[in-house]
Amino acid sequence: MSHAEPGGRAGPARPEGSVLPHDLLVLARPDALEPESPPPPWAPARLRLAPLVVVRRAAPRGTAIPVGVRGAERRERFAAWLAPQAVAARVTPEELARAARWRERRSRLPALAALDAAFEILAATGLGWGPVGAVGFELASGVPSVSATSDLDVLVRAPARVPAASARALLAALAGLAARVDVQLETPAGGVALAELAAEPRTVVARTAAGPRRVADPWQPGAGAERLP
Amino acid sequence: METLEFRYPARDPVGRRAHVGVVGSGDLEVLLEPSGDGEARVRIRTTVDGYGQVWRNVLDRLFSRYHGAAAIEVNDFGATPGMVLLRLEQAIEESAP
Structure with a gap:
């Protein structure tokens, strides 16, 4: 059992410019993430190495996109939010x-x-x-x-x-x-x-x-x- | 990797064996069969250590309204408590004759 709920929004349709669960987003700035809880010690170095986050399945919060940071280890996962204007690129x-x-x-x-x-x-x-x-x-x-x-x-x-x-x-x-x-x-x-x-x-x-x-x-x-x- | 065991009093017979869920990250497999006595037994193998109290809370909640004499095996791959409860409910539904 674990606490974090992985994934993102449901539904196969992809409206223009939208993001879907499992899309990967490139951060425009390293400080663009709004963490859900204090970031774990491994997160900053990991984000410098790969400024890439995964869209999670979570109820929307205004326009902010629910994302997750993947660490090197399986247990290293970290939930955050990202403003659409802080997305430099999207990879589906x-x-x-x-x-x-x-x-x-x-x-x-x-x-x-x-x-x-x-x-x-x-x-x-x-x-x-x-x-x-x-x-x-x-x-x-x-x-x-x-x-x-x-x-x-x-x-x-x-x-x-x-x-x-x-x-x-x-x-x-x-x-x-x-x-x-x-x-x-x-x-x-x-x-x-x-x-x-x-x-x-x-x-x-x-x-x-x-x-x-x-x-x-x-x-x-x-x-x-x-x-x- | 951790193994946990829980027991609950039971009174209702279990119809048939049920196997639900999948092997996969954030999910779990549940195998449910008649325990053969007046007790419910749950054996959990989980890839994530240190969640014994969370498991107890989920199972206490389930066995407050389910009284089947079931032997339940769980193989957990880091599912959330919400997913665990759904899979247990699904196994109970599948075990009804």
């Missing part, structure tokens, strides 16, 4: 997939080595997709972030229904890769794990700006699940 997961910078310098780390095969399988779905997590951060920043045990975290845009049979087929195709591939579908109800959809439980958990929610059907927003009495 889809842009990282299209740029395919992992082809320029081959890595033996499984999560990076799996990208070529994952690219073929995910491109064939016709859906928008891109690497997130440690792999996305390393591709965008050039700062080593992937470890030997890192998963390949992938975001897939799923504005229209992905049937459970298709989810199972995609999961099976990705199962043979060099690294474990952790796919999150961005549905109208929020972020849903591909593995969960494939298992067809009565309800699935969707990650939303207001926290996780159980929903009967992520493509029928409003079809909420009954809570226990």
Whole structure:
């Protein structure tokens, strides 16, 4: 268990100039962040090395964007807010997939080595997709972030229904890769794990700006699940 | 990595085995099955140490309104308390006949 709620706003649509959960934002100034709590000791050096933050899933606060700072260690995460005018550039997961910078310098780390095969399988779905997590951060920043045990975290845009049979087929195709591939579908109800959809439980958990929610059907927003009495 | 165990009195039978959740950062897996006696037992393996009291609070809340004689195994990968409660509720729902 942990305290921080990772991620960002739900929904696959991308209005012009907007930011979505998992987008990476380049800071215009090192002091642009408004921390939620006093910054941990590792944060300033890390931000000098890579002035890049990840858009989180959180309820909006005026125009400020909820972001997270990734440290070198798994437990090093730090929540902050960023004014839109302090964003120098935005890098989306889809842009990282299209740029395919992992082809320029081959890595033996499984999560990076799996990208070529994952690219073929995910491109064939016709859906928008891109690497997130440690792999996305390393591709965008050039700062080593992937470890030997890192998963390949992938975001897939799923504005229209992905049937459970298709989810199972995609999961099976990705199962043979060099690294474990952790796919999150961005549905109208929020972020849903591909593995969960494939298992067809009565309800699935969707990650939303207001926290996780159980929903009967992520493509029928409003079809909420009954809570226990 | 830490392992925690909790016990609660129970009175209701559990319908069937249920397995929900996923292995992945910020998420957890829950395996729920009949405990075979009048007790609920929860065994938690978590990648994040030092949250024993938070786990107890979440489970106290759950078992104040759920009385199934369940043996529950949790594999946690740094989920928030909100996510943990949802997954436990989901497992209970799936275990209903």
